[in-house]
Amino acid sequence: MLLSQLGFYSLILGLLLSFILLIFSYKNLFTKDINLKKNIYYISFLQFFLVIQSFFCLIYSFIVSDFSNETVYNNSHTTKPFFYKISGTWGNHEGSLLLWLLVLTLFIFLFLIFSKEQPKKYRLLTLLFQQIIIIGFFLFVLFASNPFNYLFPIPKEGLGLNPILQDPALAIHPPILYLGYVGSSIIFSSSLSALICKNVNSNWARHIKLWIFLSWTFLTLGIMIGSIWAYYELGWGGFWFWDPVENISLMPWLCLTALLHTIVVLEKRQVLKLWTLILSIATFTFSMTGTFLVRSGILNSVHTFANDPTRGLFILIFLFVLILLSLLILFLYQPKTSNLQKKFFFLSKETSILVNNWFMIYFLSVIFIGTTYPIFLEVLTNAKISVGPPFYQKLLLPFLIFFLIFMSFGPNLKWIKSSFKKIKFKQIFPFIISIIISYLIIIKTNSEHLFSTILFVSAFYLFFTASRDLIKKENHLSQKISHFGFSLLVLAILLNSVFADEFSANMKIGEEIKFKNSFIKFKKIETYEEKNYKSIVADFEIEDKKKIINLKPEIRIYNQPNILTSEADIKVSFFSDKFLVMNLLKDDDFFNVRYQIKPFMLWIWISGLLLAIGGFLGLIRKFK
Amino acid sequence: MYGKKVKLRAIFLLFSIVIVILAVFLVLKTLEEDVVYFISPTEIKNLPEINTKKIRIGGMVKKDSIKTTSDQINFIITDFKSEINVSFSGSVPNLFAEEKGVVAEGFLKDRNYFDATKILAKHDENYMPPEVKESLQAK
Numbered sequence: 001m002l003l004s005q006l007g008f009y010s011l012i013l014g015l016l017l018s019f020i021l022l023i024f025s026y027k028n029l030f031t032k033d034i035n036l037k038k039n040i041y042y043i044s045f046l047q048f049f050l051v052i053q054s055f056f057c058l059i060y061s062f063i064v065s066d067f068s069n070e071t072v073y074n075n076s077h078t079t080k081p082f083f084y085k086i087s088g089t090w091g092n093h094e095g096s097l098l099l100w101l102l103v104l105t106l107f108i109f110l111f112l113i114f115s116k117e118q119p120k121k122y123r124l125l126t127l128l129f130q131q132i133i134i135i136g137f138f139l140f141v142l143f144a145s146n147p148f149n150y151l152f153p154i155p156k157e158g159l160g161l162n163p164i165l166q167d168p169a170l171a172i173h174p175p176i177l178y179l180g181y182v183g184s185s186i187i188f189s190s191s192l193s194a195l196i197c198k199n200v201n202s203n204w205a206r207h208i209k210l211w212i213f214l215s216w217t218f219l220t221l222g223i224m225i226g227s228i229w230a231y232y233e234l235g236w237g238g239f240w241f242w243d244p245v246e247n248i249s250l251m252p253w254l255c256l257t258a259l260l261h262t263i264v265v266l267e268k269r270q271v272l273k274l275w276t277l278i279l280s281i282a283t284f285t286f287s288m289t290g291t292f293l294v295r296s297g298i299l300n301s302v303h304t305f306a307n308d309p310t311r312g313l314f315i316l317i318f319l320f321v322l323i324l325l326s327l328l329i330l331f332l333y334q335p336k337t338s339n340l341q342k343k344f345f346f347l348s349k350e351t352s353i354l355v356n357n358w359f360m361i362y363f364l365s366v367i368f369i370g371t372t373y374p375i376f377l378e379v380l381t382n383a384k385i386s387v388g389p390p391f392y393q394k395l396l397l398p399f400l401i402f403f404l405i406f407m408s409f410g411p412n413l414k415w416i417k418s419s420f421k422k423i424k425f426k427q428i429f430p431f432i433i434s435i436i437i438s439y440l441i442i443i444k445t446n447s448e449h450l451f452s453t454i455l456f457v458s459a460f461y462l463f464f465t466a467s468r469d470l471i472k473k474e475n476h477l478s479q480k481i482s483h484f485g486f487s488l489l490v491l492a493i494l495l496n497s498v499f500a501d502e503f504s505a506n507m508k509i510g511e512e513i514k515f516k517n518s519f520i521k522f523k524k525i526e527t528y529e530e531k532n533y534k535s536i537v538a539d540f541e542i543e544d545k546k547k548i549i550n551l552k553p554e555i556r557i558y559n560q561p562n563i564l565t566s567e568a569d570i571k572v573s574f575f576s577d578k579f580l581v582m583n584l585l586k587d588d589d590f591f592n593v594r595y596q597i598k599p600f601m602l603w604i605w606i607s608g609l610l611l612a613i614g615g616f617l618g619l620i621r622k623f624k
Numbered sequence: 625m626y627g628k629k630v631k632l633r634a635i636f637l638l639f640s641i642v643i644v645i646l647a648v649f650l651v652l653k654t655l656e657e658d659v660v661y662f663i664s665p666t667e668i669k670n671l672p673e674i675n676t677k678k679i680r681i682g683g684m685v686k687k688d689s690i691k692t693t694s695d696q697i698n699f700i701i702t703d704f705k706s707e708i709n710v711s712f713s714g715s716v717p718n719l720f721a722e723e724k725g726v727v728a729e730g731f732l733k734d735r736n737y738f739d740a741t742k743i744l745a746k747h748d749e750n751y752m753p754p755e756v757k758e759s760l761q762a763k
Contacts, residue, residue: 235718362647369651373659384662386680391658395651504715506692564718583716590692594715 004069007057008148014050014105015138017043018131025124025131034120036112040127044112047134048105055102058147059089067158070149071095077160077560079532087171088161093311094147096174100291101137103175103182108134111186111211118207125193126186132325133185136318144314160560163533169229173222177249180219181287184252186211187259188284191277192326195333200277205267208280210622212263215283216256217615223249224608235566235581237502237596239604242389247371248290251364255283258360261353268415269350273335275357281326288319293371345417352410359403366395397455404458404490408465411483430464431457445498452498459494463487478621482614485607492603499576499599506590518544520595533558538582538591540569551580577601660729665706674732681708681738682727690722701726701738712740 021043028037058071062085067073075092076085084091090099108130115123141147164170187208194204226249227239240246259279266276292315344351370387377383438456442449466487470480503515512521523539536555541548554567568581576599583592662680663671681701689700696713699722710728720726720743730740 235715365647366651369655373655385659386662387655388658388660391654394654394658504713506694506697508694511694566718581715583718583720585692585697585716585720586690586722590694592697592716 003057003060004066004148004150007054007061008146010050010054010057011138011142011148014047014054015135015142017047017050018135018138021047021131022128022135025127029121029124035116036120036123041109041112044105044109044127048102048109051098051102051105055089055098058095058098059086062086062089065158067156068151068154069147070151071147073151073155073158075161076158077532078157079560080161080166081531083168083171084161084166088165090174091161091165091170094141094145096178097137097141097145098147099175099178100182101134101141103178104130104134104137104185107182107186111190114210115207118204119197119199122190122193122197122199122204125196126189129189129192130185133189133322136322140311140314140318144311157560160532160558162561163556163558163563163565164233167229167233169225170233173225173229176218176225177222180215180217180222180256181252181290183211183215183218184256184280184284184287187215187280188322188326191280192329195277195329195335198333198335200266200273200335202267202270205263205276209263209267210619212256212260213615213619213622216253216260217612217619219249219253219256220608220612220615223253224605224612227608228605231601232568232570233565235568235583235594237568237579237581237594237598239601242370242387242392244371245294247367248286248293251367251371252283252286252290254360254364254367255279255286258357258364259283261356265350265353271344271350272354274330277330277335279357281323281330285319285323285326288315288322292316292319293375347413347418349410349413349415349418352406352413355406356403356410359399359406362399363396366392397451400490401455401458404462404487407483407486408458408462411469411479430468431461434458434460434464441495441498456494459487459491463491478614478616478618480614481617482611485610485612485614488603488610489607492600492607495600496598496604500597502594502596504592504594506585507593508589508591515595518542520593522591522593530556532560536584540580540593540595542578542580542595549578551578553580553582555582555584572602574602575599662727665701665703665708668708668732668735669706671735674734676731678729678731678741680727680729680744681710682725685720685722685724685726687722701728708738709736710738710740712743714740714742716743 021040024037024040024043028040031037058069060066061069061072062076063082065072065076065078065085067076071092071094075088075095080088089095108127111126111130112123115126190204190208190211191200194200194208223246226246230241230246231237231239259276262272262276262279265272292312344354370391374385374387377385434457437460438453441456442453466480466484470484501516503513503520505513507513507520507522509522509525512519514520519542521541521543523541525536525538528535528537533556536557537552538554540551540553542551549571551569551571553569556565556567557563558565564584566581566583568579570580571578576597579596579598581594583594585592660678660680662682665681665683668681683701683703686700686702686707689698691698696711697716698709698711700707701710702708710730712728712730727744728738728740729742729744730738732738
């Protein structure tokens with residue numbers, strides 16, 4: 001109760017500090033000092049401190065189950081395990097926005113510390129833009145989604161957190177994803193400010209690259225963790241569903257990936273200035289759009305639990321203001337590139353990066369259209385539609401082939417001008433191997449499609465060239481690891497999709513069913529009482545070529561809220577996952593059972609991790 | 625005559641426009657083919673003709689309608705105005721139960737029978753897809 005008050009007033013004070021910072025930094029713009037006034041650092045830190053204080057107040061309210069707080073009442077319960085009481089803080093709308101705000105204030109403070117070698121005007125303007133975003137979020141948190149609303153009479157018990165969110169992966173998924181999203185806000189503010197200062201040059205590129213690496217690494221990790229969670233918790237046994245909410249995290253990722261490559265061109269060659277700025281603005285816009293679409297309830301998916309149209313409207317207006325502001329600045333302060341620098345030779349690293357960007361933008365547009373088209377159509381014609389995986393596969397896969405081939409030689413081109421070399425045996429060899437392997441795979445899976453053969457050849461070829469580059473002793477380790485990770489990811493996904501096998505049936509206890517070469521035996525069930533749920537654990541035996549594995553899928557019946565969840569049992573191995581999930585069917589003897597063989601799942605996660613490791617190495621290299 | 629540079633730029637521009645138009649065409653064409661429409665049981669009754677496209681049906685699972693055999697689940701989706709029989713073999717989501725909201729994806733056999741290929745998951749007992757809510761309110 002008292003802490004809720006403290007949390008609320010901290011936020012109001014934090015908002016006031018934003019205005020003070022605006023005034024201070026504006027005044028500071030016209031002084032002749034080279035450095036920022038010390039008090040700007042102090043106020044910025046104080047603001048961060050106030051938000052973190054408010055955040056801890058909320059965490060504490062969750063821990064002690066203070067149901068006089070509406071957010072706690074809606075999302076917590078006394079019997080919830082301690083760990084999920086804490087993670088429940090950001091498992092809901094109000095708390096997660098407070099987390100956004102927390103990261104926003106943290107990042108601007110860090111920005112001020114780590115930008116000391118940059119010109120004063122540029123730093124102050126970045127602070128100004130960032131404070132505008134922060135004010136927007138303060139207002140949003142305080143007036144449209146206050147986490148400290150008071151409830152009276154005080155309820156005895158809370159409504160509880162949706163059990164599918166009570167999961168370790170989902171405890172860390174939002175914070176990590178937000179680090180990525182919010183990192184892009186710094187890129188946004190900084191690029192606008194660099195634009196005004198006419199500061200869009202190699203020096204700026206080198207400096208902002210740090211934030212791009214930071215956002216990219218966290219965004220990659222965040223998406224991957226969400227995907228792992230969906231794999232084992234949602235019970236479908238897939239890792240990507242082309243669900244609108246997943247797509248929405250992929251859009252800023254693609255944009256940021258394009259930016260990650262372009263910024264290098266800007267750093268080395270001083271070209272593509274305008275394009276870099278557009279990407280910076282777009283990345284943050286997509287992050288905000290994501291928040292808007294998810295939080296407004298326009299998209300229905302796993303993440304929309306309860307929603308409120310006013311929230312959507314607020315973010316929408318805020319988003320428009322930001323886009324207008326950035327377009328205006330972009331228009332007024334257009335960067336000029338001298339003609340001398342403009343020349344692009346068609347066979348050079350910068351051209352190849354530009355082509356990479358075209359691909360990224362194409363992928364992005366397809367996903368954008370697929371995600372937003374249903375919304376527009378519903379508004380216009382009232383027809384309700386959904387766009388499924390076939391749409392994305394048809395449009396993305398053909399271009400992926402070109403992208404993969406392109407990616408296998410692009411990174412080895414030189415800056416400014418590269419020349420054709422004689423094709424050596426060394427290059428032709430991996431190509432031949434790729435063809436042979438792909439041919440064997442296609443024969444084995446009986447899918448006689450020319451298309452998938454070509455796709456496999458290009459994926460293998462990229463894999464081999466990326467591995468070869470990885471072994472070469474040169475610098476750019478971060479790039480090579482990420483590229484290798486990406487090639488492995490594509491390969492793992494392809495292999496996973498062609499070799500996957502599944503079977504589902506309704507089974508009674510004691511029954512045995514034959515599936516291809518294996519026998520699936522439903523041996524028994526046992527029930528247990530846990531603290532906040534009842535658990536039914538089944539025992540399945542799968543006999544596969546004289547190898548027996550036991551899988552124990554579980555059904556949990558939570559008491560508060562009263563929800564059923566299935567916990568899949570997964571036997572993870574190096575080459576193949578065995579995935580078994582079951583479900584209750586009415587009250588009769590049948591259990592709905594789904595058994596899946598998922599090859600190379602582990603490799604998908606490993607390659608995602610490699611991508612992130614590459615980003616992380618790029619980040620720490622900047623600090624050396 | 626125009627300089628070489630202007631020519632080059634014009635060609636580039638033309639090239640880009642053609643590519644963009646092609647891309648837009650491709651996307652729209654694919655959208656047309658792969659979009660899945662959402663229809664309520666009542667709307668099915670009023671359909672002028674049954675086509676073979678994949679659709680989604682939403683509503684409530686009728687009370688006492690779930691019948692299970694070893695390889696199939698049969699149930700009735702209702703919007704309290706019209707009903708449709710659904711047969712499905714595969715795995716169902718957690719919250720599949722009688723008198724709960726459901727969305728089934730598949731193909732219509734006729735006005736009364738629906739062959740579902742997928743039953744969609746929902747993750748919150750209070751949560752109902754807006755489509756279902758609407759088709760229930762329309763009654």
